[in-house]
Amino acid sequence: MLQVISPIMRVIEIPMLALQRMLGINKLAWVFLFPNLLLFGLFAFLPVILNVVYATTGGDNVLLADRPYVGPRNFATLIDCSNYLDPNSCREDKFWRAVWNTSWFVTLQVGMMVAFSLLTAVILNGEIRARGFFRSVFFFPVLLSPVVVALIWKWILQREGVLNAFLDWTGIGGFNWLVDAQWAFGWSVFISVWAHMGFYTLILLAGLQAIPRDVYDAATMDRASPWRTFRRITLPLLAPTMLVVLVLALIKGVQTFDEIYAFTGGGPGTATTFIIQYIYEEGFAGAPRLFGLAAAASLLVALVLILLTLVQLWANRKNANG
Amino acid sequence: MAKVISFLTATRGKGRLHWTDWVSYTYLAVGIFLMFGPVIWLVLSSFKTQNELDRFPPRFLPYAQETVELDGFDDPLIVFTVSEASESELAGETVAQTRRAAGRAEVVRLDDPDTRVRLPAVDLQAIESVSFATENYTQLFERFNFLRFLWNSTFITVTATLLMLLVNSMAAFALSKYEFRGRTTVLLLVIGTLMIPQTVVLVPLFLIVTELGMFNSLWGVIIPGAATPTGVFLLRQYMITIPDEILDAARMDKASEWKIFWRIIVPLSAPAIAVLAILAIMWRWNDFLWPLIVLTRTENFTLQLALNSFQGELQTDWASLLAMTVLTLLPIAAVFMFLQKYIATGIASTGGK
Numbered sequence: 001m002l003q004v005i006s007p008i009m010r011v012i013e014i015p016m017l018a019l020q021r022m023l024g025i026n027k028l029a030w031v032f033l034f035p036n037l038l039l040f041g042l043f044a045f046l047p048v049i050l051n052v053v054y055a056t057t058g059g060d061n062v063l064l065a066d067r068p069y070v071g072p073r074n075f076a077t078l079i080d081c082s083n084y085l086d087p088n089s090c091r092e093d094k095f096w097r098a099v100w101n102t103s104w105f106v107t108l109q110v111g112m113m114v115a116f117s118l119l120t121a122v123i124l125n126g127e128i129r130a131r132g133f134f135r136s137v138f139f140f141p142v143l144l145s146p147v148v149v150a151l152i153w154k155w156i157l158q159r160e161g162v163l164n165a166f167l168d169w170t171g172i173g174g175f176n177w178l179v180d181a182q183w184a185f186g187w188s189v190f191i192s193v194w195a196h197m198g199f200y201t202l203i204l205l206a207g208l209q210a211i212p213r214d215v216y217d218a219a220t221m222d223r224a225s226p227w228r229t230f231r232r233i234t235l236p237l238l239a240p241t242m243l244v245v246l247v248l249a250l251i252k253g254v255q256t257f258d259e260i261y262a263f264t265g266g267g268p269g270t271a272t273t274f275i276i277q278y279i280y281e282e283g284f285a286g287a288p289r290l291f292g293l294a295a296a297a298s299l300l301v302a303l304v305l306i307l308l309t310l311v312q313l314w315a316n317r318k319n320a321n322g
Numbered sequence: 323m324a325k326v327i328s329f330l331t332a333t334r335g336k337g338r339l340h341w342t343d344w345v346s347y348t349y350l351a352v353g354i355f356l357m358f359g360p361v362i363w364l365v366l367s368s369f370k371t372q373n374e375l376d377r378f379p380p381r382f383l384p385y386a387q388e389t390v391e392l393d394g395f396d397d398p399l400i401v402f403t404v405s406e407a408s409e410s411e412l413a414g415e416t417v418a419q420t421r422r423a424a425g426r427a428e429v430v431r432l433d434d435p436d437t438r439v440r441l442p443a444v445d446l447q448a449i450e451s452v453s454f455a456t457e458n459y460t461q462l463f464e465r466f467n468f469l470r471f472l473w474n475s476t477f478i479t480v481t482a483t484l485l486m487l488l489v490n491s492m493a494a495f496a497l498s499k500y501e502f503r504g505r506t507t508v509l510l511l512v513i514g515t516l517m518i519p520q521t522v523v524l525v526p527l528f529l530i531v532t533e534l535g536m537f538n539s540l541w542g543v544i545i546p547g548a549a550t551p552t553g554v555f556l557l558r559q560y561m562i563t564i565p566d567e568i569l570d571a572a573r574m575d576k577a578s579e580w581k582i583f584w585r586i587i588v589p590l591s592a593p594a595i596a597v598l599a600i601l602a603i604m605w606r607w608n609d610f611l612w613p614l615i616v617l618t619r620t621e622n623f624t625l626q627l628a629l630n631s632f633q634g635e636l637q638t639d640w641a642s643l644l645a646m647t648v649l650t651l652l653p654i655a656a657v658f659m660f661l662q663k664y665i666a667t668g669i670a671s672t673g674g675k
Binding site: 009012013016017020025026027028029030032033035036037039040042043044045046047049050051053054063064085119120123126127128134136137138141143144145146147148151152153154155160161162165168169184194226253255257258261264266276277280283284291294295298299301302305306309310313 | 342343344345346347349350353354356357358360361363364367376377378380406479488489490492493495496497500501502505508511512513514516517519521522523524525526527528529530532545546547548549554573578579581583584604607608610611613614615626630633640643647650651654655657658
């Protein structure tokens with residue numbers, strides 16, 4: 001590997017040296033920054049601006065010049081609803097279904113995620129053997145690709161799958177899980193927690209290990225019960241880390257797409273269609289390709305994510321300052 | 323045995339197991355089952371023949387019916403034992419089945435392939451043994467363009483990771499080792515990109531990539547993600563700790579700035595670069611939504627896309643699907659086994675993507 005890279009680096013050195021002579025050492029910083037900033041500009045900042053252009057133009061053409069200006073009409077279409085609690089009364093009912101699905105999903109998923117990661121982290125932080133091994137047991141699904149996670153569970157949950165075989169054996173009887181809207185939704189929450197909880201467990205475990213030992217020693221001296229120790233010492237001292245985990249889980253939860261798309265395809269019906277899948281389908285999978293609607297919906301999601309990210313940065317800061 | 327029990331029941335501090343320890347170990351045992359179980363089941367299933375996969379209830383290990391090749395028959399024949407209760411003259415013997423229709427089977431003795439005997443199919447008992455159907459894997463290479471998908475995934479992962487390391491470490495170097503006007507602004511810009519995940523700019527990103535001629539090209543997947551705020555911050559945090567005196571000494575020796583970057587900063591930041599490399603490999607190998615939008619032609623598919631599109635087409639062909647899933651998971655599993663310590667620290671220190 002190094003044999004390939006070294007000559008390339010030596011070639012780059014020639015123009016870099018020329019630039020260094022021209023600009024001086026301190027201005028060379030901009031040259032080092034250039035590729036990164038160019039990429040950020042092209043693929044992050046420019047898209048944000050263009051997103052606004054797309055959201056305010058109509059038609060199914062991707063080229064901006066061929067898109068007629070329609071003002072806020074795309075947003076109006078999205079929020080045209082006589083009763084927001086009932087997607088059927090909305091003009092863009094699929095959007096509202098996706099919004100409600102995502103809201104429910106995020107609430108349940110984040111709640112379970114934080115609860116189980118905390119429980120696992122507390123247990124792993126206790127005096128147990130082979131802690132490293134158990135830590136990786138809970139962590140390794142984080143590395144699996146979303147499609148792999150989806151297929152693993154589809155194989156288990158299919159009509160003639162191993163779960164149904166087990167349920168038949170116990171006498172409860174099998175069930176066609178992914179055909180039922182509520183079960184499909186429930187399993188979506190489950191596999192998403194299964195796949196990601198190791199990540200949050202790791203962060204919480206680091207938080208727990210940062211709590212000084214002597215605080216617990218003092219609690220033991222005072223004969224505090226384990227539950228009391230947990231509630232009065234662990235939880236308050238872990239609160240900043242918990243906040244980070246909560247916000248991170250929310251940010252990722254809102255953007256849930258891959259696993260569930262491969263797992264249920266958003267179905268049955270629209271039972272597991274979430275907001276990113278709505279954007280994907282409006283803009284790229286359906287015909288006509290409603291880029292305007294997709295962009296308008298993205299801007300609404302972006303708004304939520306920006307708020308959450310600001311909270312995250314604030315939480316990180318708070319965490320770092322102790 | 324006593325040793326094992328004392329190992330299992332010992333705790334670090336106290337002598338005996340407290341009830342909370344029992345709760346902990348029970349939880350962990352359930353955890354192992356829930357976390358490992360599905361993956362083990364996937365791997366075992368991927369070695370089963372289609373017949374065995376269709377079986378309900380399924381068996382834990384992959385079994386296969388024994389077959390035999392006899393003269394005068396093109397295909398291997400399935401071997402059965404005829405049950406002792408059979409009224410046929412072959413009761414108790416081992417036979418090969420040549421035909422089966424309407425509840426009756428036509429069989430031959432293994433040493434006498436020319437004499438065909440008919441008997442009720444219920445008299446036949448299959449002979450099975452544990453056997454791993456590796457043909458599930460080999461047929462992937464014959465029936466699908468599997469090598470193509472593997473190559474696409476590998477090319478994207480390797481190129482994107484190298485590019486990302488170079489671009490991000492250059493930026494991190496500038497932001498950690500130079501005093502220049504506008505540095506704070508740049509840092510704020512980098513933080514700003516944290517708020518723009520790919521998922522919310524899909525439409526304009528698609529336009530830009532198309533305009534640059536990278537639609538349906540692997541570069542369309544590689545380049546847009548090459549600069550990451552996470553990478554810049556991770557490397558900058560590390561590079562700040564490298565003493566400036568080293569740089570000054572190199573400058574005294576008339577080393578160019580590029581040489582300082584390449585020969586001093588990059589090697590000294592190796593631990594941070596390694597962590598970022600592992601994260602990048604993971605992200606790229608598992609990437610799904612953006613490749614799904616950019617790569618629409620089958621020959622450009624990555625493994626993840628191929629897997630997803632085949633699960634629609636091959637609803638019933640679980641044998642191929644499961645084998646492909648295992649192969650997709652394998653590289654990441656290998657990386658994890660060798661480098662799990664770095665992955666854990668890397669993820670804990672960056673807070674993910």
